[in-house]
Amino acid sequence: xxxxxxxxxxxxxxxxxxxxxxxxxxxxxxxxxxxxxxxxxxxxxxxxxxxxxxxxxxxxxxxxxxxxxxxxxxxxxxxxxxxxxxxxxxxxxxxxxxxxxxxxxxxxxxxxxx
Amino acid sequence: xxxxxxxxxxxxxxxxxxxxxxxxxxxxxxxxxxxxxxxxxxxxxxxxxxxxxxxxxxxxxxxxxxxxxxxxxxxxxxxxxxxxxxxxxxxxxxxxxxxxxxxxxxxxxxxxx
Numbered sequence: 001x002x003x004x005x006x007x008x009x010x011x012x013x014x015x016x017x018x019x020x021x022x023x024x025x026x027x028x029x030x031x032x033x034x035x036x037x038x039x040x041x042x043x044x045x046x047x048x049x050x051x052x053x054x055x056x057x058x059x060x061x062x063x064x065x066x067x068x069x070x071x072x073x074x075x076x077x078x079x080x081x082x083x084x085x086x087x088x089x090x091x092x093x094x095x096x097x098x099x100x101x102x103x104x105x106x107x108x109x110x111x112x113x114x
Numbered sequence: 115x116x117x118x119x120x121x122x123x124x125x126x127x128x129x130x131x132x133x134x135x136x137x138x139x140x141x142x143x144x145x146x147x148x149x150x151x152x153x154x155x156x157x158x159x160x161x162x163x164x165x166x167x168x169x170x171x172x173x174x175x176x177x178x179x180x181x182x183x184x185x186x187x188x189x190x191x192x193x194x195x196x197x198x199x200x201x202x203x204x205x206x207x208x209x210x211x212x213x214x215x216x217x218x219x220x221x222x223x224x225x226x227x
Contacts, residue, residue: 004157031213040123042203042217043158050212058214090157094213101146101207103215105157 003027004106006091011111013078013085021076021109023091030096032074033103036060037088046089049074050096078111086113117141118206120218128226133191135221137204140185144206148215149178149189152201161202162189194225 004025013019025032031050035043045058049068063082068074074093078085088110092103119138127133137147145166150158164171164178164187171178177190191198201220208214 006157033214035217040219042118042120042219043215044217045214048212048214056212088155092157096213101213101215102148102160102163103213104160105150107157108155110155 004091004093004104006089006106006109008109009107011109013111013113015113016080018077018079019111021078021089021091021111023074023076023106025072025074025091025093025104025106027093027095027104028071029093029104030071031094032068033092033094034058034064034066034074034076035090035092037090037108043090046076085111087111115140116219117144118204118216118218120202120204120221122221123219124222124224126224126226127194129196130193133189133194133198133223133225135189135191135202135204135223137187137189137218138185139187139206141206141209142182142185143209144216145209146207147178147180147187148205148207149176150203150205151198152203152220154201158203191223194223196225196227199223199225 033048034046047066049055091106094103148163149161152158204218205215
């Protein structure tokens with residue numbers, strides 16, 4: 001089945017540690033996105049990539065880094081520079097060449113900093 | 115500055131009645147809008163969308179209305195069912211060719227049996 005997978009579902013991190021969240025899609029979508037959700041807030045864009053080997057900062061990129069070495073993979077690293085990393089992280093993808101604008105989301109990763 | 119706003123954090127309706135979820139936006143350049151439904155600890159799922167060339171789009175029990183002059187859109191669910199209980203997000207596609215979505219804060223809908 002085509003879709004987006006994120007792993008792990010739950011992640012615990014000690015302060016000062018970097019951690020990498022996985023996002024894989026087999027939809028053959030060109031564009032991929034990382035969002036963060038906090039309680040009572042909408043989804044906020046961290047980074048996005050429209051093509052392999054290229055990515056752009058979103059609205060809240062500080063303390064995060066990404067790579068896009070393969071079309072199907074877009075991992076997100078939460079670094080120790082991120083001041084408040086505890087949140088629900090969502091990865092999405094979109095067929096960039098399609099006239100449809102909807103993004104398809106993965107199931108999310110809940111990151112908790114201890 | 116919040117470009118997409120959902121001013122009602124929560125809404126409670128009786129099963130079988132209509133649910134109306136509202137969304138306002140500030141940027142007149144937005145020309146495509148989407149509604150997503152989200153259950154706790156899951157990713158959002160796409161519900162329905164509307165282009166600015168239309169003022170209404172319908173898909174089964176879900177209808178989205180767009181009022182461009184008021185910069186307002188609404189999602190109507192008729193009839194509401196208990197399984198519709200979730201958080202609903204309104205989103206606008208950012209102007210420019212990035213496909214970025216700008217989300218509202220979400221409205222939690224509770225449909226009571």
